[in-house]
Amino acid sequence: MKKDELLKKIEDLSDLEKDQEIIDMIEALPAEQLNNEIIGQLVRAYIKVQNYEKAIEVLKSIEKDEKNTMLWNYRIGYSYCYLDDYExxxxxxxxxxELEPEDQDIKKFLFYIYMELSKQIKFSEDxxxxxxxxxxxxxxxxEYITTNDDKIECYSYLAFLYNKFTEYQKAEELLKIVISLGRDDLWIHSELGYCLGELNKLEESLEHYLKVIELEPNNIWALSQIAWTYRCLGKYEEALKENFKALDLGEKSEWVYVEIEYCYKGLNNYDKAIKYYLEANKISKDKNVWLLSELVWLYDGIGKYENGLEYLKKLEKLGRDDSWFNSEYGFCLIGLKKYNEAIEKYxxxxxxxKNVKETIHYNCQIGFCYRLLEKYENALKYYLKAQELGKNDEKLNK
Structure with missing residues (x-):
């Protein structure tokens, strides 16, 4: 069969999508009838039947002659791409x-390849x-964006990365561009709401979280974020409303109970604050040092020193032994009138x-305990130390 006739038959079979017939026909040809153009058609057929390994094998056979052509590089790149070998x-x-810098299809593949290479990389916070x-x-x-859809995809992903790397200003700029290009879904408003919250642009952040709820009313994560934002704005009643919605939807997590406690604490309702901290503590099973410390602070603050002491002992078992822990322990013991033990803790x-202000306070507390024990010389020693450090008020001078 003459070359022109063969190419015409290949074209007709290709139009009918009979690619396996093309493969069988070309592979049956004697070697003297093969040339790079015919072999290129064989590669094309292998690609169309998704036999990319064979396509690469055939392409390698003509590499010496064709490696500096756009089509050869395009076809072998295409085959490796569909084998997920992006490098x-x-x-x-x-x-x-390099050979055809304005070709849009090549740019599209390079865009796709670099996006996939980026997404394949796993990384931790540090x-x-x-x-x-x-x-x-x-x-x-x-660099290879060719359409608005590409720009939306790339800028969204870059913003996601910048948020992960705590570069929130860069993320904000990109997310707002993406919205201006028409993206208006749950993800984009969630991501921008989070980003703005981290930038302390709370009112603006809230607008995007509320947009998420418009799109998905029972989105528990968004409800929790709205509650957190209201609480940071000092709008405790609004925050409680959203937290209780999350609870009703089944989000009985440590986070929600702690957020409810924060709100009640902000409203000076310490009994309810303690109630929800205790719920959070059930979940953490007495293992969360911060939670236990908050319970100590609350109980001591309302004069329930026995309860405070209970949680101080739990903290002690977990190994907390810093200045705050010891001073709070001392304060609790004063409330229980155990002045000698309080002195040791202070x-x-x-x-x-190392903080001078706190050091002054601790010296005064020790002096106070010694005075209640009628050990006035010892009390004077610590009061004078507080004075030396800068304490000079009417109460101390008395």
Whole structure:
């Protein structure tokens, strides 16, 4: 069969999508009838039947003659791309782009490849090397944007990365561009709401969280974020309303109970604050040092020193032994009229404290305990120390 007739038959079969017939026909040809154009058609057919390994094998057979052509690099890059071997695909598409820099299809593949390379990289919060690598691939993808859809996809992903890396201003800028391009879904408003919250733009953040709820009324995460934002704005009643919605939807988490407690504390309702802290503590099973410390502070603050002491002992078992812990322990013991024990705790707090204001306070508390024990010389010693450190008020001078 003459070359022109063969090419015409291949074209007709291709139009009918009979690619396996093309493969069988070309592979049956004697070697003297084969040339690079015919072999190129064989590659094309292998690609269309998704036999990318065979396509690469055939392409390699004509590499010496064709490696500097756009079509050869495009086809081998395409095959590697569909085998998810993006690093090899990148190499060949970059060569194709060098040969034909305005080709839109090549740009589309390079965009896709760099996005996939970025998404493949796993990184932790402190893994700066991989964070940088993921970001650099995404920024390379940005260079090959050809459509608004590409821009929306790339800018959204870059914003996601910047939020992960706590570069919130960069994330905010990109997310707002994406919205201006028409993206208006749950993800974009969630991401921008979070970003603005981290930038302390709370009112603006709230607008986007409320948009999430418009799109998905029972989104528990958004309800919790709205509650957190209201609480940060000092709008405790509004925050409670959203937290209780989350509870009703089944979000009985440590986070929600703590947020409810914060609100009641802000409203000076300490009994209810303690109630919800206790719920949170049930979940943490007496293992959350911060929670236990808050319970101590609340109980001591309302004069329930026996309860405060109970949680101080739990903290002690978990190993807390800093200045705050010892001073709070001392305060609780004063409430229980155990002045000698209180003195020892405040002395221990002094050993660990570097802040002058707190040091003054601890000296005064020790002096106060000694005075109640009628050990006036000892009391005077600590009052004078407080005075030396800068304490000088009417109460001390008396």
């Amino acid at each position: 090899k695909a990148e190499k060949y598409f970059l060569k194709a782009h 893994d700066l090397d991989n964070q940088k690598k993921a970001l650099n691939y995404a920024l390379k993808a940005k 002395k221990h707090a002094l050993e660990k404290e």
